[in-house]
Amino acid sequence: MKAKTYKDLSPSPRTIMTPGPVEVDPRVLRAMSFPILGQFDPEFTALMNETMGMLRELFMTDNEWAFPVDGTSRSGIEAVLVGLIEPGDKVLVPVYGRFGHLLTEIAKRCGAEVVTLEKEWGYVFELAELEDAIRQHRPKLVAMVHGETSTGRMQPLEGVGQVCREVDALLVVDAVATIGGIELATDRLLIDAVIGGTQKCLSVPAGMAPITYNKRAEAKLQARKKIERGLLLADGEDDPLLRPIQSNYLDLSQLQDYWSPARLNHHTEATSMLYALREGLRLVLEEGLEARFARHREHEAALVAGLEAMGLRQYGDPSCKMTVVTCIEIPAGIDGESVRAMLLDHFGIEIASSFGPLKGKIWRIGTMGYSCSKRNVLLTLGALEAALLRHGHRLEAGRGLQAAMDSYKI
Amino acid sequence: MKAKTYKDLSPSPRTIMTPGPVEVDPRVLRAMSFPILGQFDPEFTALMNETMGMLRELFMTDNEWAFPVDGTSRSGIEAVLVGLIEPGDKVLVPVYGRFGHLLTEIAKRCGAEVVTLEKEWGYVFELAELEDAIRQHRPKLVAMVHGETSTGRMQPLEGVGQVCREVDALLVVDAVATIGGIELATDRLLIDAVIGGTQKCLSVPAGMAPITYNKRAEAKLQARKKIERGLLLADGEDDPLLRPIQSNYLDLSQLQDYWSPARLNHHTEATSMLYALREGLRLVLEEGLEARFARHREHEAALVAGLEAMGLRQYGDPSCKMTVVTCIEIPAGIDGESVRAMLLDHFGIEIASSFGPLKGKIWRIGTMGYSCSKRNVLLTLGALEAALLRHGHRLEAGRGLQAAMDSYKI
Numbered sequence: 152m153k154a155k156t157y158k159d160l161s162p163s164p165r166t167i168m169t170p171g172p173v174e175v176d177p178r179v180l181r182a183m184s185f186p187i188l189g190q191f192d193p194e195f196t197a198l199m200n201e202t203m204g205m206l207r208e209l210f211m212t213d214n215e216w217a218f219p220v221d222g223t224s225r226s227g228i229e230a231v232l233v234g235l236i237e238p239g240d241k242v243l244v245p246v247y248g249r250f251g252h253l254l255t256e257i258a259k260r261c262g263a264e265v266v267t268l269e270k271e272w273g274y275v276f277e278l279a280e281l282e283d284a285i286r287q288h289r290p291k292l293v294a295m296v297h298g299e300t301s302t303g304r305m306q307p308l309e310g311v312g313q314v315c316r317e318v319d320a321l322l323v324v325d326a327v328a329t330i331g332g333i334e335l336a337t338d339r340l341l342i343d344a345v346i347g348g349t350q351k352c353l354s355v356p357a358g359m360a361p362i363t364y365n366k367r368a369e370a371k372l373q374a375r376k377k378i379e380r381g382l383l384l385a386d387g388e389d390d391p392l393l394r395p396i397q398s399n400y401l402d403l404s405q406l407q408d409y410w411s412p413a414r415l416n417h418h419t420e421a422t423s424m425l426y427a428l429r430e431g432l433r434l435v436l437e438e439g440l441e442a443r444f445a446r447h448r449e450h451e452a453a454l455v456a457g458l459e460a461m462g463l464r465q466y467g468d469p470s471c472k473m474t475v476v477t478c479i480e481i482p483a484g485i486d487g488e489s490v491r492a493m494l495l496d497h498f499g500i501e502i503a504s505s506f507g508p509l510k511g512k513i514w515r516i517g518t519m520g521y522s523c524s525k526r527n528v529l530l531t532l533g534a535l536e537a538a539l540l541r542h543g544h545r546l547e548a549g550r551g552l553q554a555a556m557d558s559y560k561i
Numbered sequence: 562m563k564a565k566t567y568k569d570l571s572p573s574p575r576t577i578m579t580p581g582p583v584e585v586d587p588r589v590l591r592a593m594s595f596p597i598l599g600q601f602d603p604e605f606t607a608l609m610n611e612t613m614g615m616l617r618e619l620f621m622t623d624n625e626w627a628f629p630v631d632g633t634s635r636s637g638i639e640a641v642l643v644g645l646i647e648p649g650d651k652v653l654v655p656v657y658g659r660f661g662h663l664l665t666e667i668a669k670r671c672g673a674e675v676v677t678l679e680k681e682w683g684y685v686f687e688l689a690e691l692e693d694a695i696r697q698h699r700p701k702l703v704a705m706v707h708g709e710t711s712t713g714r715m716q717p718l719e720g721v722g723q724v725c726r727e728v729d730a731l732l733v734v735d736a737v738a739t740i741g742g743i744e745l746a747t748d749r750l751l752i753d754a755v756i757g758g759t760q761k762c763l764s765v766p767a768g769m770a771p772i773t774y775n776k777r778a779e780a781k782l783q784a785r786k787k788i789e790r791g792l793l794l795a796d797g798e799d800d801p802l803l804r805p806i807q808s809n810y811l812d813l814s815q816l817q818d819y820w821s822p823a824r825l826n827h828h829t830e831a832t833s834m835l836y837a838l839r840e841g842l843r844l845v846l847e848e849g850l851e852a853r854f855a856r857h858r859e860h861e862a863a864l865v866a867g868l869e870a871m872g873l874r875q876y877g878d879p880s881c882k883m884t885v886v887t888c889i890e891i892p893a894g895i896d897g898e899s900v901r902a903m904l905l906d907h908f909g910i911e912i913a914s915s916f917g918p919l920k921g922k923i924w925r926i927g928t929m930g931y932s933c934s935k936r937n938v939l940l941t942l943g944a945l946e947a948a949l950l951r952h953g954h955r956l957e958a959g960r961g962l963q964a965a966m967d968s969y970k971i
Contacts, residue, residue, distance in 0.1 A: 155618075157611060157843045160836055162598050172829055175597050183833055184594035187585050187766055188572050189911045201567060208565075221768060222632040222810060223828040229810045257809045350829055356597055358631060358768055358831030397807050399667045400632060400639045416916070418633040419582055419760055421768030423593055424834065426570055433567045501599045506826070 165495075166522070168531050169503035170300035170328060170476045170515055172350035172357050173522035175427075179355050182430035187422040191414060198429060199410065199420065205432035209330060210345055210363040211440070212337040217363035218410040219428055220401065221421045224327040224348040227360025229257050230401035231323055231344045234372050235292055238262025243290035243320070247275050247306065248299035249506045250325060258294060261397070266290065272508060273467035275299075275306045282314045292321045298329035300351075301506050303478035303515060304471045305333065312341025321368060327351065330361070331435050332447045332475045332519055343368045352447070352475060354520030355431035358424045364403070372396075376404040447474045450518045450528050453558035457532040458516075460554030461539070462546050466513045475523070477516045478505070482544050487511055490538045498534040525559060575905075576932070578941050579913040580710035580738060580886045580925055582760035582767050583932035585837075589765050592840035597832040601824060608839060609820065609830065615842035619740060620755055620773040621850070622747040627773035628820040629759075629838055630811065631831045634737040637756040637770025639667050640811035641733055644782050645702055645754065648672025653700035653730070657685050657716065658709035659916045660735060668704060671807070676700065682918060683877035685709075685716045692724045702731045708739035710761075711916050713888035713925060714881045715743065722751025731778060737761065740771070741845050742857045742885040742929055753778045762857070762885060764930030765841035768834045774813070782806075786814040857884045860928045860938050863968035867942040868926075870964030871949070872956050876923045885933070887926045888915070892954050897921055900948045908944040935969060 167174045188195035199218075206217035220227045232254070236242060242263040244255045247270040258265050268284045270276055285293060293315055298305045308324065315322040321343040326335045330345075332352030337345050344364035349355035364372075375396055396402045400418065408415035435443060451474045455465070458479055466478040481487040487504060491514070494500045503515040516531065517523075532551045539546060577584045598605035609628075616627035630637045642664070646652060652673040654665045657680040668675050678694045680686055695703060703725050708715045718734065725732040731753040736745045740755075742762030747755050754774035759765035774782075785806055806812045810828065818825035845853060861884045865875070868889055876888040891897040897914060901924070904910045913925040926941065927933075942961045949956060 155614070155846075157615065157846065160592050160595055160840060162595055163604055164596065165598060165602065167597075167599055169599060172597060172600060172832060175833070180594045180596065182570050184590045185570055185572055186574065186590065187577070187582060188575060189577055189579060190582060192575065192905065192911065194573055204565070205567065222636060223831060225828050226632060226810045229808065260805065260807050260809050356831060356833040357829040358834050395670065397670050398639065399670050400636045400811070418635050419767040421633060421766060421834075422582060423585070423766040423837070424768050424831075427833070429567075430570060436565075436567070495602065501602065
């Protein structure tokens with residue numbers, strides 16, 4: 152058999168305006184092209200330590216532990232939940248979109264008794280609703296999403312940490328979609344563990360999940376670690392009520408030892424992804440968190456002005472809109488997937504559809520990280536107008552871009 | 562507080578002669594520097610499909626399923642074991658080094674009743690020993706390591722698959738250290754699931770775990786998937802004997818749907834790592850598997866000739882030596898870590914120590930993938946000789962390199 156030949160990689164240029172993955176900053180791409188170092192090379196462990204420091208700044212925390220899990224965002228979510236949930240633990244998950252359901256699904260696989268609190272998609276919870284549910288159910292852990300990309304809504308977290316402390320529950324926040332684009336003050340909000348994402352507001356490729364957790368969470372991990380060691384010294388039988396962390400790969404007590412000065416061998420750190428994460432964090436810190444959050448608000452404002460001037464209607468409760476994702480209703484009679492395909496195939500611009508009940512109903516436009524730029528917003532508005540006109544939608548040509556340019560004071 | 566500044570990345574050049582991670586081929590580094598595509602961009606899903614085809618060639622299989630798990634090698638091991646082991650299943654693990662212990666550890670966390678068969682480090686099992694144990698214990702699954710980097714030994718697998726079929730056990734092989742460097746004929750050997758590594762003989766950075774599995778393994782996964790759906794439709798209580806796969810992130814039944822034409826959303830594929838894996842596989846297939854295996858044997862021969870001419874003694878049973886790792890005893894009176902530090906600090910060359918009972922007793926020199934070259938072998942021998950002389954070890958200068966050059970017919 153003649154060997155099949157495979158062509159040289161040559162991806163087409165793309166303007167990626169989805170809620171992730173988004174365009175990667177060229178400096179991050181460059182960082183990945185550097186030769187690797189061995190995992191225990193002192194130069195590499197120094198980079199690991201430096202990255203931990205940068206993650207602390209990103210998460211606005213003084214936590215000792217802030218490091219990436221080597222996997223995509225949900226590996227970080229699972230690492231946190233599988234470490235902090237023991238089989239039989241009651242876990243409360245307030246759900247207001249798809250990724251709340253994911254937290255529920257993962258918590259169940261960890262053996263949790265999950266109680267969900269559901270909110271109609273497009274809205275978020277009032278603090279009082281959360282307080283009542285937490286006081287009523289007294290869960291061991293509350294897991295919730297900060298920014299829900301499926302609906303473009305953001306859950307305010309002020310006050311949630313206090314009531315979790317009141318009932319001695321751990322508070323875990325999925326900030327995959329917000330970290331680096333919208334403020335998440337881990338310590339001030341009394342959050343016990345946070346999971347961030349790389350491929351959204353950090354503009355680093357998918358493949359790492361930065362996390363942080365405090366002493367309260369660490370105590371839980373350490374207690375389970377002791378149990379495991381005891382089991383290993385005993386006859387090896389599992390006590391179903393005192394189970395060790397059920398994953399080896401995602402065992403934070405082991406990952407923590409690997410990231411500690413002890414450097415206990417676990418996995419082989421994903422060298423090039425660590426280079427990428429470090430460079431992405433360096434870009435965030437050079438820009439400054441406040442300036443970065445303001446940049447995301449500036450481009451959101453221009454995008455929204457443009458879309459509204461085109462006569463498109465926003466989806467969901469405007470009072471809890473996420474800065475970094477804008478959801479718009481697909482106009483009646485328009486095939487949303489056909490418009491998306493026209494944008495991708497002819498303009499090289501990608502926008503997103505949504506999931507479950509919103510599939511075919513809304514488009515989602517991300518303004519995240521490196522993709523969150525004046526150029527991208529203007530190009531997207533122009534292309535969308537053209538694609539809508541080509542699909543027979545009636546709108547007044549030119550108004551969208553003029554409104555966005557007004558917003559930018561061009 | 563003045564913001565801390567972080568320097569531009571500038572890793573020192575390294576000749577990495579460990580059993581992984583090893584030097585990354587520059588073409589792979591270049592592939593990672595390409596801009597990303599969205600995860601459902603048809604151009605990207607085409608690359609995913611192409612990579613699956615390349616992995617089938619690498620694994621020498623006609624299996625439908627061959628794709629990477631987004632995590633380091635042990636994430637692939639855990640994905641296979643957590644999918645194929647149900648709590649209470651009897652699992653047999655023949656252990657002849659550290660990574661056999663890892664299989665045991667992961668299988669236990671999956672709830673297996675693990676039976677181990679232990680062999681003194683430095684040796685491997687006879688086929689008859691494995692056959693007897695499999696027939697005696699009649700496990701549901703046998704998990705074993707193909708190439709054990711901790712001892713530099715390789716377990717012959719001829720005949721093991723047949724006896725597993727005889728007792729209806731699944732055979733899972735950890736080929737993390739051998740894939741792409743030493744032949745592993747998945748189909749011919751009747752192996753049901755194989756896990757490969759990227760950062761060793763493929764010369765791709767750590768961060769992905771290519772796996773393959775056949776219809777026997779898939780049937781097990783699908784059966785558990787049905788159970789899970791049933792549980793979700795019922796009252797949600799867990800039956801401890803009929804548990805769904807306990808991980809979401811590493812659930813192969815979901816990963817398989819993501820890699821299938823259905824493209825059911827799961828994680829966000831690690832784009833740049835997929836580019837890297839594809840390029841690494843392209844390099845393997847351009848070279849040809851047979852030629853690549855022969856190249857690894859050629860450089861091993863020169864390295865061994867050089868080390869022996871320097872009077873260094875090999876560790877372990879020579880009849881089962883792995884081509885791609887050479888273990889040598891640290892001469893009496895020599896501080897192995899001091900020699901390693903001298904090589905790294907002054908020559909920019911990294912060799913490895915070992916684990917557990919072999920810590921401080923042996924050095925391990927890898928000849929894997931891109932690091933497996935004439936240049937690297939010659940530079941390493943010259944540097945090691947100089948470092949040993951500097952540490953007061955008595956040897957006849959010049960002989961090591963001359964022997965290696967003889968081996969190369971220079």
